[in-house]
Amino acid sequence: MAELAQLARTIRGAASRVRRPSAHLRYMAFLSYSHKDSDTATWLHEELEEFRVPQRLVGKLTEQGPVPRRLAPIFRDRHELAAASDLGEEIEAALGGSRFLIVLCSPAAAKSRWIDKEIACFKRLHRDDRVLAAIIEGEPFASNIPGREDEECFPPALRTHFDRLGRPTSQPAEPIAADLREEGDGRRMGLLKLAAGMMGVGLDELVQREAQRRHRRLYAITAASVAGMLFASGLAYTAIEARDEARDQRREAEGLIGFMLGDLREKLEPLGRLDVLDSVGGRALAYYEKQDKSDLSDESLAQRSRALTLMGEMAFTRGDLDRALRLYREAMASTGEAVRRDPDKPQNLFDHAQNVFWTGYVDYQRGSLDKAATAFQEYRRLADRMIALAPNEPRYQLERIYADTNLGTVLADQRKYRAAAAAFQASLEPVEALVAKHPDNRDYQTQLVDTLAWLADEREFSGQLDEALAHRRRQLGLLAQQWRSDEGNTTIKRIELTARRALARLLAQRGDLAGALDQSRQASAVVDWLTKTEPANTEWLQAGANANFDRADIELASNRIAEAQPVIESACATTSQLVAMDRSVARWRTDMQLRCLDLKSRSALLSGQSADATGLAQQALALARTIPNPVERGLRIASAERNLGDALASGGNREAARGAYERALAAWPRNIEEQPREMASRAILLARLGRRDESNELAGRLASIGYRHPSLRHDRQQ
Structure with missing residues (x-):
């Protein structure tokens, strides 16, 4: 598809004028979708173009007009657009010349401004009820639920009602929707819902047609089977012999597949060889793709599900969460069916x-x-x-x-x-x-x-x-x-990495910065070992970046600025690499990027670069405000405001610094279980604002549990 989201121009005129639809509707429907959903779009386009309308319905008068003989042609720009100087006009003309608009709905589609423009343009030219939605991922109206906004699959214009003059109103729309997901209508039933909507007939009329077609097919198969029985009996001996040979070959092949997904996988996983594991899952799936699914035994179907799960794990480990989720859901549909059967x-x-x-x-x-x-x-x-x-x-x-x-x-x-x-x-x-x-x-x-x-x-x-x-x-x-x-077992090293990070953090809280630094350096050595073994493993990349952030934190607390800076740069570079792989992972997009900005700001401040420290703290503040969880958002804002206040104070702007400290304390969440490190941060903030009694009370509570991080005493005295 010549992806609409990549067009350099907007749909010209769509936002500024109302146009009458063409008297000649060239297309039955305009198919609007995101490039991420192109596989489903290809399938739906082909199914609709080849759909056979029941003869008894052709010509029937419905609210959508006479039922046509075919549901074609369907406009899909990759197939329909000619080389023209103005793609925007071609798209708008196609929208005006289409009887229906079909929108493939997913989180990617909901975020596409071009799809939103197509819907708005179509609604200006036609009626709301000629827009049909097909859900393939995400949830409708999830944007109305706090914390689930990223799951929204309906673009804004699809959720908005347009009046008879084609003007958007404040009234929400209730689009006609088919759910193509396995857990919804499924592809076949979803296709029938769309077809029924385009023809203006009841779904039951098409479902009945489908049942009749299956019955006729079964009747034809039965008749052919009876007619061929005599001929088949003459070849029985040869067929049985061939069947036995094929069965033996299948048994041998599936035994090998079972070994690959079982014992071989268990031997490969500790080595961290994603490439080989990926190959194991791919070969297993390739074998089952060549088999008739209806002929597979329960065990064969189970092995196919295990292969899908393995492929999902490999996609997850490489940071492709969308593909991983698709594979897991496909595997889950099969295993769920197995549970239903037994x-x-x-x-x-x-x-x-x-x-x-x-x-x-x-x-x-x-x-x-x-x-x-x-x-x-x-x-x-x-x-x-x-x-x-x-x-x-x-x-x-x-x-x-x-x-x-x-x-x-x-x-x-x-x-x-x-x-x-x-x-x-x-x-x-x-x-x-x-x-x-x-x-x-x-x-x-x-x-x-x-x-x-x-x-x-x-x-x-x-x-x-x-x-x-x-x-x-x-x-x-x-x-x-x-x-x-x-x-050589990578799992042991991965756990060791986390354990040494945590031990370093605990030793720092107890005041042993030398011991903390030693553990942190050992953790960094484990990071190097793991990433050399399998550079593409995102779990190890994430753990490695966080280990280096921890090390830099301890280096800065020990006033070792020169040693901290290259460690910070390395961890920030890994964070950028992970975010580029998949922005949907909240830990990469916000948590790790905030750690990067926090440490860079502190490093700049300790180096006497108050202007740079101020700018980095402001970047962190803007990012912190995007966190959906209110408690975490408040803590992150407070941390960024404190860094900003320290940078402003270092630059001589005491009044602005106090304002930042006050905002930090105001953002601090109330009635939460504070970690000792968070309690220490609040004690420092109170000291910055001159509220010594409150700060001392918190410091006393920390002393009673053995918390002696040097920064608590140092920063409270500033």
């Missing part, structure tokens, strides 16, 4: 649970915590059902531990630290029991290490620093044991 088979529940988790994890990465929590709760329900059916299977017990951990992470992100710690503590006992019973099981050992990590974080965030340190040191001890028996 709801008491634990393996079916296990396979389905993996896809439920991954779809929820994509939502988690994009900052949609409520949607993630819903998916993780369903994952927990499936785990409970597995255990009920097979109570002695440790693998299913591990699934429930995973589920508790997932829900704990959501609670932590919602700043419910004590509730999160309780969830992690609840999962620690069963996983320790599994490790004691199966000391050589690597999965159980890894989960114990992970559970200790999450529990340590929540102990840290709720102010129990000594317990957090103990958990982290135990975790690193277990990792060292694992590494001695399995050198």
Whole structure:
């Protein structure tokens, strides 16, 4: 498609004048879509062009006029536009010459201003009820729900009612919509809904036609089968022999596929070889694409779903979340069907649970915590059902531990630290029991290490620093044991990276900057090792950038400005690389970019460059204001305002600096569970404003839990 969003010119005249539609409607419909949805557009274009209108309906008078013989032609600019000097006029002419407008609705379409202009132009020339929506991704009217704006799939003009004169009104529109998603109408039923809308007939009339067509086809097949029975019986022996040979070949091929998706995958994953794993999933899918899906056994369908899940994981790891989500949803449709057929088979529940988790994890990465929590709760329900059916299977017990951990992470992100710690503590006992019973099981050992990590974080965030340190040191001890028996395992190194980052952060809070710096440097060394192994792994890139941000923070706290600056530049460059891959990941787009700006601003201030520090703090402030979560938004604004105030004070503008400090304190969220580091920041802000009693009270509370970060004493004295 010559993508409309890339046109250099607007649709000329659409915003400034009302035009009458052409008396000759050349096209049955104009298909409007985003280039990201071109595959679906190609399918829909072909289906509509080839759609056979039932003979009994042709000529029938409906509200849309006489029913035509065909639903063609459909305007799609890649096929219809001639080489012309003014593409805008051609598009507008095509809109005026089309009886209907079909909009493929997705978040990408909702953000396209060109699609919005096409809809507005069409509504000026025609009636609202001649606009048909086909949902392929996202949710209608999600923009009305706080925190879910990015899921909106309807462009603004589609949601707006236009009056008889083609003028937009304040009244919301209720577009006629078909849902092409598997969980909605599905492609076939969605196509019939669109066709019925274009013809002005009831959907049941077309559905009835479809049923009659299937019956006629079955009758013809039956008749042909009876007629061929005698001939087939003459070839029976040869056919049976060929069938047996084909069955043996299929059994051998599917055995190899099973090995690739099972044992081989387990051997490759610790090596971090995304290219080989991608190839495994691709080869498995290629094999099943050549098979008739209706002939596949339940096990073959299950293996196909596992291949889709693997491909989804690889796309996720490379930062292509849109493709990953499509693959997970396709896999989830298959595993969901398997569960429907046999709801008491634990393996079916296990396979389905993996896809439920991954779809929820994509939502988690994009900052949609409520949607993630819903998916993780369903994952927990499936785990409970597995255990009920097979109570002695440790693998299913591990699934429930995973589920508790997932829900704990959501609670932590919602700043419910004590509730999160309780969830992690609840999962620690069963996983320790599994490790004691199966000391050589690597999965159980890894989960114990992970559970200790999450529990340590929540102990840290709720102010129990000594317990957090103990958990982290135990975790690193277990990792060292694992590494001695399995050198080269990337999973162990990835967990070690997180553990050393956290230990460095804890040591800094206890006042041991030298120990913190040593742990931070060891974390940076792990980053180098991981990224050399697999440079395209976005999970490692994200963890590596954050490790370098942590190191730079400690270097600055130690007044080692020259050492901090190249580390900051490296982490910021990685952040830009991740954002370029996928802007939908909230952690990359906001959290990491804010850390970059914060550290750059502080580094500039310590170097005596107050003007640069001011500009960077202002950039951070603008970005912080875009965060949808009100608590996180308030904390980020407060941090940026404090940096701005420090920069202004350094430049001699004390009055403006005080204004920034006051705004920072005003932005600070009320009635939240503060982490010790956040409490320290508030104490510093109060000191900046001369509110010494309040600042001292907070400092005393921090001292009682062993918080002795040097910046608290230093910054409160400034």
